Amino acid sequence: MIGVLFRRTIAANRVRLIACIVGLAAWGAVLPLVYANFGKTIGTFIRNSNNPLLEQFASYGGGDLFSLTGAMALGFIHPISIAILGVYFVGFPILSIVGERQRGTLEVLLARPISRHALYLVLLAVGALSMALLIAVQLGASVLSAQLSGVGDELDVTYVPLVWGMGWLLAMAVMSITFAASVSFDRVMPALGVTLVFVLVSYLLEVVGSIWPSAAWVSDFSLFHYVRTKDLLHGQLHVFDICLLGGVMLVAGAYSWIAFPRRDIAAPS
Numbered sequence: 203m204i205g206v207l208f209r210r211t212i213a214a215n216r217v218r219l220i221a222c223i224v225g226l227a228a229w230g231a232v233l234p235l236v237y238a239n240f241g242k243t244i245g246t247f248i249r250n251s252n253n254p255l256l257e258q259f260a261s262y263g264g265g266d267l268f269s270l271t272g273a274m275a276l277g278f279i280h281p282i283s284i285a286i287l288g289v290y291f292v293g294f295p296i297l298s299i300v301g302e303r304q305r306g307t308l309e310v311l312l313a314r315p316i317s318r319h320a321l322y323l324v325l326l327a328v329g330a331l332s333m334a335l336l337i338a339v340q341l342g343a344s345v346l347s348a349q350l351s352g353v354g355d356e357l358d359v360t361y362v363p364l365v366w367g368m369g370w371l372l373a374m375a376v377m378s379i380t381f382a383a384s385v386s387f388d389r390v391m392p393a394l395g396v397t398l399v400f401v402l403v404s405y406l407l408e409v410v411g412s413i414w415p416s417a418a419w420v421s422d423f424s425l426f427h428y429v430r431t432k433d434l435l436h437g438q439l440h441v442f443d444i445c446l447l448g449g450v451m452l453v454a455g456a457y458s459w460i461a462f463p464r465r466d467i468a469a470p471s
Contacts, residue, residue: 204320211298211328218289219332223339225286230277230343237273238351270356274344275431278369283340284405284426290332291377292397298325299384299462300393318463326381326455333373337366357435364434371447372429376401378454385462425450 212219266272277283299322302308312318341362348354380397387393404424411421421427428443 204316204324207316207321207324208328211324215294215328215332218293219335222286222289222336226283226336226340227343229280229282229286230340231347233267233273233277233280234270234344234348234353235351237267237270238348238353240267270348270353271432271435274341274348274357274365274435277344278340278365278429278431279408279426281405284401287333287336287373288401290329290336291373292380292394292401294329294332295325295377295380295384296390296394296397299381300387300390301384303388304390319459322381322385322458322462326377329377330370330374333377334366334370337369337373341366341369358437361435361437364437364439365429365431368429368434368439368443368447369431371444371451372425375425375447375450375454378451378458381458382454382461385458 266276299308302311312321345354345357345359345362348357379400380393383393383396387396405426407420408424408426411418411424411427425447428440428446430438430440430443433440
């Protein structure tokens with residue numbers, strides 16, 4: 203039964219997954235191409251301008267267009283990338299639990315010989331595999347684009363798996379928080395609202411901290427701050443970042459594990 207549920211969950215989300223793959227593949231190829239054609243010229247102009255403010259605003263979330271690693275970091279933290287990934291790490295948990303509850307189909311699903319814990323683990327496994335695939339697609343497209351653009355020699359590909367691992371850990375931390383919200387409400391909108399507020403505030407703190415030196419400390423309160431893509435592409439992995447994101451994922455997952463079986467199936471009214 204668990205195997206059947208796993209396969210049907212993947213099949214039910216295949217259109218969303220394919221759309222995200224296409225979007226991330228296209229986006230992953232863009233910024234290395236932009237860097238190869240315009241980045242060096244723009245970077246030289248900004249550095250020669252001797253304007254610290256201009257240089258600061260040219261950096262965004264730890265990324266820039268003045269190097270290949272900076273361009274890949276920018277692509278990884280850019281709102282387009284977060285929005286596409288968000289379709290899955292926010293949309294999938296919301297629709298899979300509280301969405302089923304609101305439609306009145308969760309009770310029908312759990313009437314089958316499958317426990318709530320088993321359902322949660324299957325959904326978590328599908329989400330984890332999907333996020334691993336999506337992040338790999340974006341990074342693979344960036345590496346391929348850099349090679350085809352003639353700047354691939356500026357990147358040490360042996361460090362790309364570090365970015366993949368930390369990106370996956372961030373996505374799973376946010377997905378675990380979304381699952382926690384999904385098992386806590388009977389309606390989609392409250393669960394979605396709580397999750398989106400958390401993600402948007404966390405992202406805003408990282409952006410503000412990255413472009414405003416006096417407020418750099420606010421980035422420490424953002425989960426996005428702890429995926430330091432540019433550092434990772436230079437082989438600098440921080441153990442604290444792993445512990446923090448992993449800790450958030452485990453705490454949110456533990457809450458979902460405890461709260462989901464203890465909630466009555468409410469909705470529809």
